[in-house]
Amino acid sequence: MTDVDALDFAIVVYREDDRWEAEMLPVGLTADLHGLIHALRQQPSMGATIGLVAVGDDFFVALRVFGERVDVFLSDITAAWDWPLAQQVLEFLDVPVPEEEDLDMVLPAGDLSIFADLGLDEMELGALSGDLELLPDEVLSSIAARLGFSQPFERAVDSAIG
Numbered sequence: 215m216t217d218v219d220a221l222d223f224a225i226v227v228y229r230e231d232d233r234w235e236a237e238m239l240p241v242g243l244t245a246d247l248h249g250l251i252h253a254l255r256q257q258p259s260m261g262a263t264i265g266l267v268a269v270g271d272d273f274f275v276a277l278r279v280f281g282e283r284v285d286v287f288l289s290d291i292t293a294a295w296d297w298p299l300a301q302q303v304l305e306f307l308d309v310p311v312p313e314e315e316d317l318d319m320v321l322p323a324g325d326l327s328i329f330a331d332l333g334l335d336e337m338e339l340g341a342l343s344g345d346l347e348l349l350p351d352e353v354l355s356s357i358a359a360r361l362g363f364s365q366p367f368e369r370a371v372d373s374a375i376g
Contacts, residue, residue: 223351224250224267225370227363228259234363236370244269247286247302254279266354266367269297274343274350276357278328287324289343289350320344332361 224239237257243250244267254263254277262280269275273293278285286303293300294311304311309323322343326336334357342353351371358367 221351222267222269223371224253224265225354225367226254226257227264227266227358227367228257229261230259232260234366236358236363236366238370238373239265243267245298247275247299247306250277251279251284266357267299268350268354269293269299271349272297273300274354275299275303276328276354278325285325285328287322287326287328287339287343289322289353290320291323292320320346329357329361334360 222241222244224241224243225236226239227234227236229235239250239253243253250265250267254265257263262278265275265277265279267275273288273290275289276287286306288300288303288307291300291304291309291312294304295314301311304323307324320343322340326339329339330336338360339357342348342356345353348356355364355367355371358364
């Protein structure tokens, strides 16, 4: 995907009958953290439900919901300067929005170990989120492949772009 083709999407990933499934969520949830959490809680799953959100070519958010527990990861805190979802994630995490002059690099926020029990450790997630050569959808595709749900993820993305 090129910058021109960058799009916003939200995908829910869950386990059903011992296999991964993925479905597209309404695009409006790419700007509504609480709506996104609510949608993830509504999805029946054999375990935690995962939400993956790409916002254009700027940033991504990963969520993991299990009952009342919500783990959240934001790829770049500077996205909060321009994007409501990133602002909402920082508020949820109780992390202040940095001043523009205080930060000149990409820094993640939230739970770097969000997928550690599934085989993606903190170092790898940090490296993926900090790779400026990759667009958010490409990072999420790499995460999906690493966690073992590449095919359902790609089918969901393909359904979004037609």
